[in-house]
Amino acid sequence: MIQKPLAQIAQMAGGLNDVSKFADVEVKGVSIDTRKIEAGNLFVPFKGARTDGHKFVEDVIRNGGASAALWQKDVPNPPEDLPVIVVEDTTIALQELARSYRNSLDLKVVGITGSNGKTTTKDMTANLLSQKYKVQKTEGNFNNHLGLPLTLLRIQEDTEVAVLEMGMSSKGEIEFLTKLGRPDAVIITNIGESHLLDLGSREAIADAKLEIISGLRENGLIIFHGDEPLLQERLQDYKGNGILKTFGASWENDFYPVDIEPMENGNKFTTNLVSDTFYLPVLGNHNILNALAAMLAAEFLGVPFEKMNDGFASLKLTNMRMELSEGAHGEKIINDAYNASPTSMNAAIDLVANLSGYSRKILVLGDMLELGPLEEEYHYKVGTSLDASKVDYVFTYGKLSEAIARGAKEILGENRVFAFGDKQQLSEELKKYVTDETIVLVKASRGMALEEVVQALQK
CATH class of the missing domain: 3.90.190.20 (Mur ligase, C-terminal domain)
Structure with missing residues (x-):
C-alpha cells in the first residue's frame, strides 16, 4: 500500500496549505471509514448531505490511529495543530493521489467490465496470473469512483500485476476508471440488461462498457464476448492501437470450448487453442466463458496454458457467486x-x-x-x-x-x-x-x- 511522508502525500493529492511542520509524518495506507482505520492511515472525510466526515478528523488522528487526514477547503476551521492536508475537494484529491501512486508503480494491469460476471472473471484472472506473478485484485465490489482509487492505493510496491474490476451506473464512469488504472489488457464479459434504468438501452450499455478501451496502453489486448452482436458491431471497424481477441461459445470466436463435461462441482472442458483438458471447479457453462476470457488475459501476460489448471485448482470465488x-x-x-x-x-x-x-x-x-x-x-x-x-x-x-x-x-x-x-x-x-x-x-x-x-x- 502507499507509504510515504506527509509532504509527498500533500504534493500528490494537490494540497493547498503549508504542511512543513508535519512533513515527516509517515502515512501508511488510506481509509474513508472511521470504523476501519488502521495505524498510520490517511483518513479521507467526505462532506455529505446527512453527515460530514470532517467532524471525525480530530478524533481519528488523536485517538483512532490515523496519522493524518485530508480536509476540504470549503469546510471551516481545519485543525492547525494536526497533520491535515487542505484540498479543494476530498473526493478529487483521493482520486489524484491514487492516479499519482499508480503511475509511480511498475506493474501490469488487467481491467474488467461487463454487465455480468465481472467479479467471477476477476477472481479467475487473478488466480491464473498468480501462477507467475505477485498479484493483487479489487477487493469485494470496490469498483467505482471511490473503490478503484482505494484499491490502487492498497497495491504493494512489489506487486507485479493488478486485476481491477470496473463498474458503472452511468455514461463516462468507466472512461474515468480506465484512465486511472491504465490497463495493459481489458476484458468485456458481456452486455446484459443491468443499468437499463440509468442508460435506457442495451446499445447505450454497450457504448458505456466499451469506454474501458479509452485507457488501454499502447499494443494492449482487448478481450470481448464475440457472441454479442452489439460488441461485434462496434469493434468491427476498430482502428486503435489495441489487439482484438474474442471468446465465446461459437467456433467463430478466437477462443471457444470444444467439449464440456459436467462434473458434480464444476466442469471439464477442452478448447480450440490447446490440447489440454481443463477442470473449472465452478458450476455453469457461462462460467466457462468467463474462464476463457481470463485465460486469454493470463496468456497475453505470459502465463502458459499448461500452467492454468494449477490456477483453477486453487480458485475461490467471491461470496455468493455460484x-x-x-x-x-x-x-x-x-x-x-x-x-x-x-x-x-x-x-x-x-x-x-x-x-x-x-x-x-x-x-x-x-x-x-x-x-x-x-x-x-x-x-x-x-x-x-x-x-x-x-x-x-x-x-x-x-x-x-x-x-x-x-x-x-x-x-x-x-x-x-x-x-x-x-x-x-x-x-x-x-x-x-x-x-x-x-x-x-x-x-x-x-x-x-x-x-x-x-x-x-x-x-
Missing part, C-alpha cells in the same frame, strides 16, 4: 444471490435445469433491480421461459418477482409456484419441499438479501 453449500436436510444449495439480471438469471436457471443426479429442483428467485420501464416484462419472461420437465417448484420473493410467478404458473401450473413478500414465510414453506436429493437455486439482485433464505435452509 456458491455451493448443503442445507440442514442434506439438500444442495447454489447461492448466486449477489446480483441478477435477466441474462444471468436465465443462465443460472439453465444450469440447474440441466444438472443430473437430483430428484427435485427448486428455484428461489427474487427481484432483479435497475431494469427500467420494462422491468415487469423482463420478470414475466423469466417465468414463461421455464421448462416444466426440468424444474419442479418455483418460489419468488419481492413485488417485481410476482411477475416471475405469474409467468411460471402458465408453464408449471398453480400448485408448483409460490410467491412471497416475506422471506421468513418463504423459508419455512421451502423447508417442507427439500430432501437430500434436492438442488435449490437462490438468485436475486443484491438488494433483496436472499442469502437470508440460504442461511435459513442451513439451520
Whole structure:
C-alpha cells in the first residue's frame, strides 16, 4: 500500500496549505471509514448531505490511529495543530493521489467490465496470473469512483500485476476508471440488461462498457464476448492501437470450448487453442466463458496454458457467486444471490435445469433491480421461459418477482409456484419441499438479501 511522508502525500493529492511542520509524518495506507482505520492511515472525510466526515478528523488522528487526514477547503476551521492536508475537494484529491501512486508503480494491469460476471472473471484472472506473478485484485465490489482509487492505493510496491474490476451506473464512469488504472489488457464479459434504468438501452450499455478501451496502453489486448452482436458491431471497424481477441461459445470466436463435461462441482472442458483438458471447479457453462476470457488475459501476460489448471485448482470465488453449500436436510444449495439480471438469471436457471443426479429442483428467485420501464416484462419472461420437465417448484420473493410467478404458473401450473413478500414465510414453506436429493437455486439482485433464505435452509 502507499507509504510515504506527509509532504509527498500533500504534493500528490494537490494540497493547498503549508504542511512543513508535519512533513515527516509517515502515512501508511488510506481509509474513508472511521470504523476501519488502521495505524498510520490517511483518513479521507467526505462532506455529505446527512453527515460530514470532517467532524471525525480530530478524533481519528488523536485517538483512532490515523496519522493524518485530508480536509476540504470549503469546510471551516481545519485543525492547525494536526497533520491535515487542505484540498479543494476530498473526493478529487483521493482520486489524484491514487492516479499519482499508480503511475509511480511498475506493474501490469488487467481491467474488467461487463454487465455480468465481472467479479467471477476477476477472481479467475487473478488466480491464473498468480501462477507467475505477485498479484493483487479489487477487493469485494470496490469498483467505482471511490473503490478503484482505494484499491490502487492498497497495491504493494512489489506487486507485479493488478486485476481491477470496473463498474458503472452511468455514461463516462468507466472512461474515468480506465484512465486511472491504465490497463495493459481489458476484458468485456458481456452486455446484459443491468443499468437499463440509468442508460435506457442495451446499445447505450454497450457504448458505456466499451469506454474501458479509452485507457488501454499502447499494443494492449482487448478481450470481448464475440457472441454479442452489439460488441461485434462496434469493434468491427476498430482502428486503435489495441489487439482484438474474442471468446465465446461459437467456433467463430478466437477462443471457444470444444467439449464440456459436467462434473458434480464444476466442469471439464477442452478448447480450440490447446490440447489440454481443463477442470473449472465452478458450476455453469457461462462460467466457462468467463474462464476463457481470463485465460486469454493470463496468456497475453505470459502465463502458459499448461500452467492454468494449477490456477483453477486453487480458485475461490467471491461470496455468493455460484456458491455451493448443503442445507440442514442434506439438500444442495447454489447461492448466486449477489446480483441478477435477466441474462444471468436465465443462465443460472439453465444450469440447474440441466444438472443430473437430483430428484427435485427448486428455484428461489427474487427481484432483479435497475431494469427500467420494462422491468415487469423482463420478470414475466423469466417465468414463461421455464421448462416444466426440468424444474419442479418455483418460489419468488419481492413485488417485481410476482411477475416471475405469474409467468411460471402458465408453464408449471398453480400448485408448483409460490410467491412471497416475506422471506421468513418463504423459508419455512421451502423447508417442507427439500430432501437430500434436492438442488435449490437462490438468485436475486443484491438488494433483496436472499442469502437470508440460504442461511435459513442451513439451520
